Amino acid sequence: MLLNLSGEVWENYLLITKMKNITLIQPRHNYAPQEGFWHIYLSAPLLSFKARLLKVLGNTKIDYLDANFSAPDYSKLDWIVWINLVWAPYIPEVLKIIEKLNDDVDIILWWQIISSLTEEEFYKIFNQKRKRVINGNIDKNIEDLFWLEIWILPKVENINLIKSYQDIQGEQMKLYLEREFSLYLSQWCKYNCSFCQAVKWVPEIYRDFDMLKQELIYLSNRAKSLWIHTLKFYLSNLDILQTPNNFEKYLYTISEVIDNTWIKFDFRWLCGVESFLDVYNNNYDLLIKAKNLWLTSIWFWIDWATPEVWKSIWKWQNYKSLWKEKVFNEQEKSLEVIKLTSELWITPETLMVFWHPWETDESLKLAYEFSKEMYEKYGSIPRPHISKTIIPWAKAWYEKQNQDIVNSFIENPEYFQALDYTALPSELTHSDTNLRRLARKWYKKICNLDPINSTKYIIPDTPVYREIAYRLWKTITELNLGKFDR
Ligand code: SF4
Numbered sequence: 321m322l323l324n325l326s327g328e329v330w331e332n333y334l335l336i337t338k339m340k341n342i343t344l345i346q347p348r349h350n351y352a353p354q355e356g357f358w359h360i361y362l363s364a365p366l367l368s369f370k371a372r373l374l375k376v377l378g379n380t381k382i383d384y385l386d387a388n389f390s391a392p393d394y395s396k397l398d399w400i401v402w403i404n405l406v407w408a409p410y411i412p413e414v415l416k417i418i419e420k421l422n423d424d425v426d427i428i429l430w431w432q433i434i435s436s437l438t439e440e441e442f443y444k445i446f447n448q449k450r451k452r453v454i455n456g457n458i459d460k461n462i463e464d465l466f467w468l469e470i471w472i473l474p475k476v477e478n479i480n481l482i483k484s485y486q487d488i489q490g491e492q493m494k495l496y497l498e499r500e501f502s503l504y505l506s507q508w509c510k511y512n513c514s515f516c517q518a519v520k521w522v523p524e525i526y527r528d529f530d531m532l533k534q535e536l537i538y539l540s541n542r543a544k545s546l547w548i549h550t551l552k553f554y555l556s557n558l559d560i561l562q563t564p565n566n567f568e569k570y571l572y573t574i575s576e577v578i579d580n581t582w583i584k585f586d587f588r589w590l591c592g593v594e595s596f597l598d599v600y601n602n603n604y605d606l607l608i609k610a611k612n613l614w615l616t617s618i619w620f621w622i623d624w625a626t627p628e629v630w631k632s633i634w635k636w637q638n639y640k641s642l643w644k645e646k647v648f649n650e651q652e653k654s655l656e657v658i659k660l661t662s663e664l665w666i667t668p669e670t671l672m673v674f675w676h677p678w679e680t681d682e683s684l685k686l687a688y689e690f691s692k693e694m695y696e697k698y699g700s701i702p703r704p705h706i707s708k709t710i711i712p713w714a715k716a717w718y719e720k721q722n723q724d725i726v727n728s729f730i731e732n733p734e735y736f737q738a739l740d741y742t743a744l745p746s747e748l749t750h751s752d753t754n755l756r757r758l759a760r761k762w763y764k765k766i767c768n769l770d771p772i773n774s775t776k777y778i779i780p781d782t783p784v785y786r787e788i789a790y791r792l793w794k795t796i797t798e799l800n801l802g803k804f805d806r
């Protein structure tokens with residue numbers, strides 16, 4: 321059984337799908353200038369959804385509109401519009417798109433964390449003026465809108481995106497393939513760091529390697545036809561060496577693709593210190609193989625502060641050792657992975673998500689000194705990010721004492737921008753004035769360690785900082801041109 325509909329209803333449905341279009345929208349980057357191609361980035365999640373839908377809806381026309389190319393004419397969209405909400409700071413952008421759409425359009429918002437909003441919160445943010453906005457993470461909503469049973473949609477692990485890529489025209493595809501883009505390889509993480517919004521504490525799940533191979537061969541041939549000889553990927557894995565067996569299969573797959581197509585790959589990963597050391601000590605050849613297949617940089621989840629802070633955020637893997645043969649002191653694991661990576665001639669990057677409410681001047685200073693030392697000794701690029709404790713999904717979002725702050729976000733959705741991990745601390749995210757001042761000071765110092773390559777900060781759009789945010793907006797935009805997750 322494909323769809324649970326009677327023959328007549330199904331035929332009517334197919335008739336509608338031939339006459340009308342489903343439109344998938346990638347919103348313009350929230351720090352992009354009004355015009356220009358500054359934030360071109362191929363969005364794997366949106367195109368995966370298109371590929372899954374096409375498997376079920378056959379010949380239905382599904383358009384993919386990327387507002388980073390040019391502002392779509394929203395008034396022409398007439399049926400179902402699917403918007404990639406990306407993450408919390410995009411909420412103000414998405415609300416602007418919703419306002420421009422016709423009243424009779426069904427709007428689906430898609431974003432993992434949106435499911436963490438209560439029904440009432442969702443209603444207040446998105447449904448006050450427009451009734452037909454639904455949460456695309458709820459299976460029942462998708463079933464009702466597309467008249468299908470959710471189980472017939474293929475799982476994201478079991479498809480390739482070739483059909484989605486085929487619909488992207490020459491010049492647009494060229495601009496995508498010339499830049500780094502995300503490649504879906506795995507999802508989920510076995511660790512359980514308290515601040516993290518990933519799907520965690522579950523085994524990592526990989527996609528089907530045959531599908532991956534077909535997709536990479538297609539992308540390589542398409543790139544070559546556009547005179548592009550290197551494809552730059554940012555792999556989706558949250559901790560790439562968490563399941564080394566799968567990673568080995570991935571390397572085998574890409575070496576087969578390279579043998580077939582002679583394309584060059586350039587890829588970078590996110591990696592946890594524990595997984596790296598495990599592979600380094602027990603499967604060193606795997607790292608050499610990855611390096612020979614053009615692994616260029618590794619972001620390490622240092623999230624460095626002090627063991628006390630790591631304990632508070634449940635990041636035991638950064639200060640405890642599971643290996644009997646080696647006992648690490650408190651800071652040694654972080655230092656070691658960066659050193660070993662640079663000795664392999666791979667660029668390390670020091671990823672920090674910290675500035676938690678329980679930090680002190682001392683812990684913040686240590687973070688700065690660690691970033692500085694790693695940068696100066698090993699060329700490890702600083703990637704500082706500011707933890708946002710009261711954020712949908714996190715425990716603090718639901719706690720009684722934080723409801724005034726939560727309500728500020730709900731009643732003023734433009735404040736969601738302040739939840740950007742690169743936005744400086746604000747009165748909504750760090751209510752302690754002294755900690756806010758210290759966090760700003762040390763965060764900016766880390767950002768300035770490498771004026772070209774380090775992560776750049778953003779000014780939050782909240783009542784206290786709004787005036788300064790508007791005054792500095794042009795500079796902030798310029799500093800962040802072309803940056804997505806760096
Ligand atoms: S290791 Fe990284 S992805 Fe996994 S839970 Fe911790 S912060 Fe999140």
